[in-house]
Amino acid sequence: MSNIECAFPFNEYPHVLLAHGGGGKLADDLIRKLFAATFGDVNRHDGALLELPPSKLVMTTDSFVVTPLFFPGGSIGKLAVCGTVNDLAMCGARPKFLSLSFILEEGLPMEILLQVCQDIKSTADACEVSIVTGDTKVVERGKGDGIYINTTGIGSLINKFTGPETILEGDAIILNGDLGRHGMAIMAQREGLEFEPEIESDCANLWADVKKITQAGVPIHCMRDLTRGGLASCLNELSAQASRKIHLESSAISISEPVGSACEILGLNPYTLACEGRFVLFVSSEYKEDAMQLMGPAAACIGYVGEICEQATVINTNELGVERFMEQPNGDLLPRIC
Amino acid sequence: MCLAVPGKIQSYEGEEILREGTVQFGSLKKKVNLAFVPDAEKGDYVLVHAGVAISKIDEAEALRVLNELESLEE
């Protein structure tokens, strides 16, 4: 799996040592021969000088601690870039620069680190973002989970900064695809669940969709990506922040068969499973069709924004036509057996 | 406390209390203990609870109920 152009001496140092985070020769070697070799000419000073456009800036930060490090459809590397890029995109900003901070566990195989870096690089290129600065620390064996990654992302606002305060009654809510693939892909790896075909994470760059929608002139009221806690968490947060009821039609919310089957077996609620390439878009209902067209065939209008409310209120009309509350999940995934 | 899920037996091995099968739930395959369904064979559907098959589904009966309901709908 080694990149033959990478000059890092894998034979001499097949695993990360504490010294690789120690600021000395080994750390220098790691930066020059592995990181810089993979990411390109990253600025080696304490910070990066950025040429910024005249528009307003959006900044975000995120940390990635996923285990396992590699899973069908992605890796911690791909996730680190997409996750950060998506946060910027959701604010209406074109992602431009990323910082990368690694916390490595002593003993991590260098081959793994290289693979993660290569994933980061290829994803960053696809998202058209530059990695401009970084840091590396190494912790003792047993004190980390292989790799933790922290990022900061900077983007330039291309139109308006959108958030829950710009959500209006009557807004259509559009979801760009089916739920729970990322959460289930991770769970499958962790729990040794065998799917045929394998479930792949939905980890994806959402900037591409946001760019299309903005360039087409569709006025965006709000966007938010679904991450941990899935659709239920995302919409309950937005309902609370916007102080608006949200009404959903469950038949419009797509859940793939493998995710659905696994949820049945494990007693999980697919509405609370993590996604990493899904977002909800709030637009005035007259733009509903245009937006769905731009977002692709998997996009669906799953509901609309209702009247003012005091606390988070997400109401889902189920297949039997009965309205039920979709509650904020606890945060711990406890499957039902009974 | 009774969540049990229907799945189709793909294969099995072992005897008596250690009889274990690979059961398909949609596209998910899992190992399930088949000790309590000694007459269940490959291709049969079983109800699985806590990793153990508790009954073989009577498919003819299931179909009968569904057909009856179809005629109710009209």
Added chain:
Amino acid sequence: MKYQEEFRDSRKVRAIVAQIRKMTTKHWRVMEVCGGQTHSILKYGLDELVPAGLEFLHGPGCPICVTPTEVIDLALELSMRETILFCSFGDMLRVPGSKEDLLSLKARGANIQMVYSPLDAVKLAKDHPDKEVVFFAVGFETTAPANALSVLHARQLGLRNYSILVSQVLVPPAIEGLLRNPETRIDAFLAAGHVCTIMGEGDYERLVENYQIPIAITGFEPVDILEGLRSCVDMLETGKVALENQYKRSVRANGNPAAQQALKEVFEVKNQRWRGLGELSKSGLGLNEKYQEYDAARKFNLNAGHKKETGNCISGEILMGLKKPTDCPEFCNRCHPQNPLGATMVSEEGACHAYYLYKKRGAHNHEQHRMRLSI
């Protein structure tokens, strides 16, 4: 999934509801005694689809909810011991004992492992001979055979490091307890289809005979539950008193003989305390003499004692169908899933938790009583 989707079909559901509407002329109270059915009824909103004259009562059907506080405390004590790997179904992890729950202990470093099957716990015992593996064997008759099987596997494999902390309950004595209580007014029962899959029809035939009350053996999908309800309403409206099996695709008259054999081999019937209900005679299972070495309470010298329910929790009355969660002043106030004051708020199958998830702020649902005819 096959044999699931078809029994959730909205057209079939509507057809049965229409039939039930036609036949209901009086106010009937029908109780289900299975948390899985409680959850299904509330999740799909079946209680709102049926005519106003029909009332679903939610009985003591959640074995997690009825596990006595003192048993949870034993579980907590065991899981704090360094040599013990404590295994449990996910649902049990958030049940509060006198002070805290297993999940909090896990966060503090206790060796607690969530498993989907007791057989997974046996495998852990096999793979970790240096650890004492204890499985929290909670459940009704549906789960008891799997728990028994785990003990049989351990014996066959010659494992000395596997044991179970038992809190097994039996449904028929609970139903009898309810019927004997002069305060309860229950017109018919939906019997838990998976309990009957194991035990057969015999216990329920006796209940019908002795108490002259109609019972329908019922499954778990919306169509199944409504078929069970339809059967009960039909019997009530016509004055028929009988046991009707509406879950024949899984339940045979004599149940599952192989599973019953495993239960007879490993367990014996005993008196059992139910959280919220008190002690019910011959309502639980414990390991018999032949399998005593697998009893964790005995192996680790544990004494349960007896803890009282604290605070204003009315879960006892809810479990008997005397009150609804919305009758409780703490419901959605101090008592909610993140801070459950008692048994019925802990597990998703507990009536209070299920109400919280799907029906809370009851006022909303009274305003919105309508059924969409097109999807």
